[in-house]
Amino acid sequence: xxxxxxxxxxxxxxxxxxxxxxxxxxxxxxxxxxxxxxxxxxxxxxxxxxxxxxxxxxxxxxxxxxxxxxxxxxxxxxxxxxxxxxxxxxxxxxxxxxxxxxxxxxxxxxxxxxxxxxxxxxxxxxxxxxxxxxxxxxxxxxxxxxxxxxxxxxxxxxxxxxxxxxxxxxxxxxxxxxxxxxxxxxxxxxxxxxxxxxxxxxxxxxxxxxxxxxxxxxxxxxxxxxxxxxxxxxxxxxxxxxxxx
Amino acid sequence: xxxxxxxxxxxxxxxxxxxxxxxxxxxxxxxxxxxxxxxxxxxxxxxxxxxxxxxxxxxxxxxxxxxxxxxxxxxxxxxxxxxxxxxxxxxxxxxxxxxxxxxxxxxxxxxxxxxxxxxxxxxxxxxxxxxxxxxxxxxxxxxxxxxx
Numbered sequence: 464x465x466x467x468x469x470x471x472x473x474x475x476x477x478x479x480x481x482x483x484x485x486x487x488x489x490x491x492x493x494x495x496x497x498x499x500x501x502x503x504x505x506x507x508x509x510x511x512x513x514x515x516x517x518x519x520x521x522x523x524x525x526x527x528x529x530x531x532x533x534x535x536x537x538x539x540x541x542x543x544x545x546x547x548x549x550x551x552x553x554x555x556x557x558x559x560x561x562x563x564x565x566x567x568x569x570x571x572x573x574x575x576x577x578x579x580x581x582x583x584x585x586x587x588x589x590x591x592x593x594x595x596x597x598x599x600x601x602x603x604x605x606x607x608x609x610x611x612x613x614x615x616x617x618x619x620x621x622x623x624x625x626x627x628x629x630x631x632x633x634x635x636x637x638x639x640x641x642x643x644x645x646x647x648x649x650x651x652x653x654x655x656x657x658x659x660x661x662x663x664x665x666x667x668x669x670x671x672x673x674x675x676x677x678x679x680x681x682x683x684x685x686x687x688x689x690x691x692x693x694x695x696x697x698x699x700x701x702x703x704x705x706x707x708x
Numbered sequence: 709x710x711x712x713x714x715x716x717x718x719x720x721x722x723x724x725x726x727x728x729x730x731x732x733x734x735x736x737x738x739x740x741x742x743x744x745x746x747x748x749x750x751x752x753x754x755x756x757x758x759x760x761x762x763x764x765x766x767x768x769x770x771x772x773x774x775x776x777x778x779x780x781x782x783x784x785x786x787x788x789x790x791x792x793x794x795x796x797x798x799x800x801x802x803x804x805x806x807x808x809x810x811x812x813x814x815x816x817x818x819x820x821x822x823x824x825x826x827x828x829x830x831x832x833x834x835x836x837x838x839x840x841x842x843x844x845x846x847x848x849x850x851x852x853x854x855x856x
Contacts (some may be wrong), residue, residue, distance in 0.1 A: 472736065495830070508838035508839070508840070509837040509838065510836050510837065510838070510839075511837055511838065511842035512804060512809075512832070512842075513804065513832070515805070516803075521837070536729060542717070542720055545716055545720060546713050546716045546717045546720070547713060567762045571771040571829070580802070580803050581803055581804050581830060581832055582801060582802055582804070582829045582830055582832070583800075583801070583802030583803075583805075583827070583829045583830060583832070584827070584829055587744070587829070590742050590744065590746040590853065627720060627724065628723070628724075629725070630724070631727050631728050631731055633772075635731075635735075643739070643742045643743050643744065644743050644744045644745050644747075644765060645744045645800060646744055646812055646829060646831055647721065648833055648834045649833075649834045650834060651835070657833045659836070660833050660835070660836040660837070661836060661837040661838055661841055662835050663838065664837075664838075689789060
């Protein structure tokens with residue numbers, strides 16, 4: 464197990480493995496996305512209160528979940544970067560940031576679009592919305608900090624600290640609707656009780672969540688490979704790779 | 709794990725604990741400000757601010773919605789199943805506004821105890837179901853309470 468992990472940590476090995484996985488991930492993503500969208504937009508019935516407008520949850524909720532998940536991945540990579548100085552973790556950390564920022568933006572934007580007709584407002588400064596906005600700024604901070612420092616190994620260490628510090632925001636986002644009175648509703652699926660969503664709506668929601676997860680891994684592999692090539696451009700394996708083609 | 713790595717891991721752990729503790733205290737101190745709204749009970753007990761805008765949240769009492777006067781102004785009671793406050797609002801109500809639904813009103817408490825809202829927001833709950841299921845649930849609930 465540890466050996467496998469160690470081997471995966473070597474840049475040329477990861478580069479090869481990730482390249483081999485990309486077409487498969489793309490296929491899985493397409494299947495999940497299409498079945499999730501079909502289930503969500505055509506099969507699932509309208510909601511008893513919100514009618515058709517609730518269907519935005521099939522994008523909104525998976526994006527919001529991904530925005531939290533990717534940040535946790537980044538913080539975990541941050542720990543690996545600081546403690547083990549693993550090059551691949553640096554690459555995964557910084558490659559995740561733009562993807563996470565996009566999902567956060569998508570969650571905020573779709574939530575805002577739904578909020579106008581349902582709540583009666585585009586935006587309120589309640590605990591859930593504000594903490595999610597802070598998450599977006601954390602992602603942008605990670606990207607900005609990484610770009611501000613020329614030596615990418617030093618940049619990675621600085622970014623790792625920011626990623627770890629910011630992870631305290633994640634439980635705040637998740638529990639914000641329980642700790643404080645907020646306009647945003649409480650959790651539907653991720654509670655210990657039975658999910659309070661009908662099965663015909665839950666299945667497409669979970670399909671979409673899986674599709675978004677696969678999409679994350681797919682784009683992560685692609686951008687990590689590009690970042691690896693950029694960082695290792697003077698190494699032997701990249702030289703061999705470019706001569707081979 | 710080498711001693712250097714152990715030390716770095718411990719440092720990260722300490723850093724996280726420190727931030728978490730500090731943030732907990734900060735958030736607890738700001739509790740009042742992060743709370744998005746007051747409940748009708750808090751308003752009746754005089755815990756809500758006077759002569760200042762604040763938000764009040766609760767359920768619209770069934771059968772309390774009326775439109776006195778020009779038809780643009782709506783008047784209804786908000787309750788938290790304990791105490792209730794009458795709210796007056798002129799403007800467009802959100803889609804989800806209906807009797808029994810949770811709402812949040814932003815406005816001022818008048819001298820007469822009527823809350824004059826400048827903005828009314830609907831608060832959605834976490835339940836999603838098809839209309840037929842909601843209908844069936846209502847029916848079983850009615851027969852269950854009717855039998856008692």
